[in-house]
Amino acid sequence: MTRTIIDGGYIATVDAVGTEHSTGHVVIEDGRITAVAAGPAPAPLREGAEVVDATGCLITPGLINTHHHLYQWLTRGYAQDAILFDWLTALYPLWSQINARLTGIGAAGGMAVLARSGCTTVGDHHYIFPQGSGDIVGAIVEAGARIGVRLHATRGSMDLGASQGGLPPDFAVETTHAALRASAEAVERYHDPSFDSLVRVAIAPCSPFSVTADLLREAAVLARSLDVRLHTHASETVEEDAYCLERFGMTPTQYLESVGWLGSDVWMAHCVHLDDTAIERYAATGTGVAHCPSSNARLASGIAPVRDMLRAGVPVGLGVDGAASNESGQLGIEIREAVLMGRLRTGADSFSVRQGLSIATMGGARVLGRQDEIGSLEPGKLADIAVWRVDGVEHAGILDPVAALGLGAMPPLARLYVGGRAIVEESELVTAEEPILAEEVAAASRELAERL
Ligand SMILES: [Zn+2]
Numbered sequence: 001m002t003r004t005i006i007d008g009g010y011i012a013t014v015d016a017v018g019t020e021h022s023t024g025h026v027v028i029e030d031g032r033i034t035a036v037a038a039g040p041a042p043a044p045l046r047e048g049a050e051v052v053d054a055t056g057c058l059i060t061p062g063l064i065n066t067h068h069h070l071y072q073w074l075t076r077g078y079a080q081d082a083i084l085f086d087w088l089t090a091l092y093p094l095w096s097q098i099n100a101r102l103t104g105i106g107a108a109g110g111m112a113v114l115a116r117s118g119c120t121t122v123g124d125h126h127y128i129f130p131q132g133s134g135d136i137v138g139a140i141v142e143a144g145a146r147i148g149v150r151l152h153a154t155r156g157s158m159d160l161g162a163s164q165g166g167l168p169p170d171f172a173v174e175t176t177h178a179a180l181r182a183s184a185e186a187v188e189r190y191h192d193p194s195f196d197s198l199v200r201v202a203i204a205p206c207s208p209f210s211v212t213a214d215l216l217r218e219a220a221v222l223a224r225s226l227d228v229r230l231h232t233h234a235s236e237t238v239e240e241d242a243y244c245l246e247r248f249g250m251t252p253t254q255y256l257e258s259v260g261w262l263g264s265d266v267w268m269a270h271c272v273h274l275d276d277t278a279i280e281r282y283a284a285t286g287t288g289v290a291h292c293p294s295s296n297a298r299l300a301s302g303i304a305p306v307r308d309m310l311r312a313g314v315p316v317g318l319g320v321d322g323a324a325s326n327e328s329g330q331l332g333i334e335i336r337e338a339v340l341m342g343r344l345r346t347g348a349d350s351f352s353v354r355q356g357l358s359i360a361t362m363g364g365a366r367v368l369g370r371q372d373e374i375g376s377l378e379p380g381k382l383a384d385i386a387v388w389r390v391d392g393v394e395h396a397g398i399l400d401p402v403a404a405l406g407l408g409a410m411p412p413l414a415r416l417y418v419g420g421r422a423i424v425e426e427s428e429l430v431t432a433e434e435p436i437l438a439e440e441v442a443a444a445s446r447e448l449a450e451r452l
Pocket of ligand 1: 068069233321
């Protein structure tokens, strides 16, 4: 047995009652948390253990990213001033040039930055599979293993091209049958349902305006037969609302419910434009939401009604979204964005820093269906832990360390653990050489641009 003790930091457990210890310790044994308590670790436990001095640090659960498009790491900085539909239309041709090798490089870059911003579990939504592009989901899984994060990959899809009334050009879409077959294959090949799984796979047709109702309906049946989750984009923009009203005579929520897409095994990205009735349907069915404040601001989509969702009992997690609409890709700063945006929408007392931390951790765990495994610091859970240094010049003097994280600059990481394995130490990724990764990303981005 290996034992690590993180000792002497401020602990925010994010358990059901929000327990915090102004000085405490966390014990990790064989990849799981075995104790979390106030004060120093008892002497017998320290014997033979690796003791990490966390004085001056804030210890939180590892952050959980519930929505990303990792391949977009290679296409940052394009269509800088566009709204969603124009931005998508500008980028589809470039995205249609990707393949498994390029995607793997972009995914490693995106996951490296996520890890360096406190993220231990990475949700990804991949939905572009050009003909002959190889095993893209496999490349993302491999990149996850390279960086050392816990991965929720999805096999996405688009089957509604422009000639059929969809937004994407015809060359960017697959047939319904091919999308379903490949989704089943990705689950069979990579999905691991075990308790401490490092790779889970969900099925994720892209959005109401890029897939057919048949694909949505059949994907839901398929996912339920394979016992995996469902993910898509929903209610992101007013243009999407208008599209659904015109094409289906329904709001996006009514449409998605009509094809079997509300449920406790479903999570949706964005949900910026949910009205009270839609929020009630999400709450009643347990449908989760990936809140992506920076991306929603970048594309001027609006501010999601997160306070109202939380009050209604909707599971809400945090996401960076794809890097082409959030060039930062850092999950740590999204806590601050969520707090600030929440206040812009509903007032200064409507969204606390602790709510921000909660949606970034336990909220994300609920959204991904892993609330028994990750999301809080409690004995029995997996040792996915962020140790933030809050005694540097950026944060020293902020008496509340959670406010230092949620309102201050994103703190550097003393450690980031995934299943008890340190993948970041003193701000440096230990699983990959960052300068080499940066060169790979730059070369792959260039290659992709030149392919067009
Ligand atoms: Zn997205």
